[in-house]
Amino acid sequence: MPLLEAAGIKKIFGKLTALDGAALTVGENEFHGLIGPNGSGKSTLMKCIAGAEVPTQGKVSFINTDITAFTPTERARAGMSLKFQITSVLPTLTLYDNILLALQAQSSLFDLVFSRTRGALHDQVMTMLTQFRLADRAFDAAAALSHGQQQ
Ligand SMILES: Nc1ncnc2c1ncn2[C@@H]1O[C@H](COP(=O)(O)OP(=O)(O)O)[C@@H](O)[C@H]1O
Ligand SMILES: [Mg+2]
Numbered sequence: 001m002p003l004l005e006a007a008g009i010k011k012i013f014g015k016l017t018a019l020d021g022a023a024l025t026v027g028e029n030e031f032h033g034l035i036g037p038n039g040s041g042k043s044t045l046m047k048c049i050a051g052a053e054v055p056t057q058g059k060v061s062f063i064n065t066d067i068t069a070f071t072p073t074e075r076a077r078a079g080m081s082l083k084f085q086i087t088s089v090l091p092t093l094t095l096y097d098n099i100l101l102a103l104q105a106q107s108s109l110f111d112l113v114f115s116r117t118r119g120a121l122h123d124q125v126m127t128m129l130t131q132f133r134l135a136d137r138a139f140d141a142a143a144a145l146s147h148g149q150q151q
Contacts, residue, residue, distance in 0.1 A: 001064060002025045002026060002027050002061075003026055003027055003028050003062070004024070004025070004026040004049070004061070004062050005025045005026075005059075005061045005062075006022065006023060006024045006025075006048065006049055006058065006059075006060045006061075007059050007061075008021050008022075008023065008057060008058040009021070009023065009045060009048055009055045009057070009058035009059075010022075010056045010057035010058055011044050011045075011048060011053060011055050011056050012056045018044045019041045019044055019045055019048070019055070021058075022058075024045065024049070034046070048060065050072060051067075051070055051071055051074075051075045052072060054069065055068065062075065062078055062079070062080055063079060067080075087147065087150040089142040089143075090142060091141065091142050091143035092142075092143065093141065093142060094138065094139050094140060094141060094142065095129060095134055095137055095138050095140060095142055095145070096125055096129070096139060098142050099125045099128050099129060100118065100125050103117075103124055103125065104117050104121065107121075126138070134149060137149070
């Protein structure tokens with residue numbers, strides 16, 4: 001079973017048919033590239049997969065779930081994530097605080113108000129930094145990283 005499957009994707013903007021039966025299947029541990037001239041519909045297909053656009057017709061499945069009508073948030077909860085060319089780190093915060101902030105987004109308001117998250121999330125922050133071989137940079141400002149490290 002593929003990890004991601006987009007089938008028969010059609011997207012119509014007014015009188016313009018941007019996609020007409022586009023299909024993409026991605027299996028586990030596979031990398032795919034999508035190439036084509038300007039205006040050929042690459043971004044529109046990615047938006048239909050990510051949930052920024054809803055296809056006029058067709059189906060997107062992710063890990064055996066029909067996510068065609070899922071919001072971007074619901075897709076993220078299902079395990080899908082997007083990486084953009086432009087990074088969105090908070091440059092003046094440390095790497096540690098950038099990761100902590102992302103993890104705190106999943107914390108309850110109660111825990112945030114009573115400052116219970118910093119200690120509780122410490123191990124998770126360090127595990128992630130270690131996984132990306134950035135633990136020794138934990139307390140550098142994110143702006144000091146290379147573009148690749150920021151990604
Ligand atoms: N929101 C939109 N409204 C109307 N037309 C759009 C919209 N987004 C993209 N298009 C049109 O759909 C076609 C495909 O665009 P796009 O997916 O951005 O192509 P690519 O990323 O391959 O350059 C283009 O003709 C573009 O003008
Ligand atoms: Mg594009």
